Amino acid sequence: MTESGPSESGASPGQLSPDGDWVWDGAAWEPAVSPDGHWRWNGQAWIALTAEAAASAAQVSEQPWPDVNEIDDAKRFGSGPLPPKVDELPSDSKFASYGLAIGQGWVARRPVASWHLLQLDQLRSIAIVPPTALTKVAYSRSVVAPDPDVALQDLSGNVMRFPVGKLDGSGRLVLSSQIPRAAEVTASAAAFLRSGSLPGKWAKRFQFAFKRLG
Numbered sequence: 233m234t235e236s237g238p239s240e241s242g243a244s245p246g247q248l249s250p251d252g253d254w255v256w257d258g259a260a261w262e263p264a265v266s267p268d269g270h271w272r273w274n275g276q277a278w279i280a281l282t283a284e285a286a287a288s289a290a291q292v293s294e295q296p297w298p299d300v301n302e303i304d305d306a307k308r309f310g311s312g313p314l315p316p317k318v319d320e321l322p323s324d325s326k327f328a329s330y331g332l333a334i335g336q337g338w339v340a341r342r343p344v345a346s347w348h349l350l351q352l353d354q355l356r357s358i359a360i361v362p363p364t365a366l367t368k369v370a371y372s373r374s375v376v377a378p379d380p381d382v383a384l385q386d387l388s389g390n391v392m393r394f395p396v397g398k399l400d401g402s403g404r405l406v407l408s409s410q411i412p413r414a415a416e417v418t419a420s421a422a423a424f425l426r427s428g429s430l431p432g433k434w435a436k437r438f439q440f441a442f443k444r445l446g
Contacts, residue, residue: 248275303420309359310383312391315350327406329398334406341392354386357416
């Protein structure tokens, strides 16, 4: 619980405090206004507070809801070298998950030991692509199906991929609020950023004999 938040919870995730200034994230009370001041949680959704945030939200919401059962082509959107390595992140992260960090103007991925940094002002496209063959092999004995990947491609052809499960609602917000207007946002990526949903079989969480179920 944050020091200045309400002293008692008794709340469900996403619930606002009585004064509307705090939101319960399931573990702690957090400010209802995002750290950058662009968004405010109203109890059901994030509302844009600035013109910059409204423009980013419009870009995502303008994309049609996918009416197909497939995600995006990995050869087109998910193939390329990793972005350059960096010794340290350029600023504090606004969202972090294991091996992934998103800050003001950048996304960083640490597959093993080193961070790789993609500058969001250089973003060419964002898509949802199938998991790699190596990931599929790693999950071959599991009843849990591997997540597809978010694929970010920059103007130099570098590609950063990470499983969709690494982004919760706050992570999707931090990322989607910084997508340049010129970047291509595929329909499946727009739907995922907007609501966390995936089309068709990709929404199924379990597998048997490499077929998704449930």
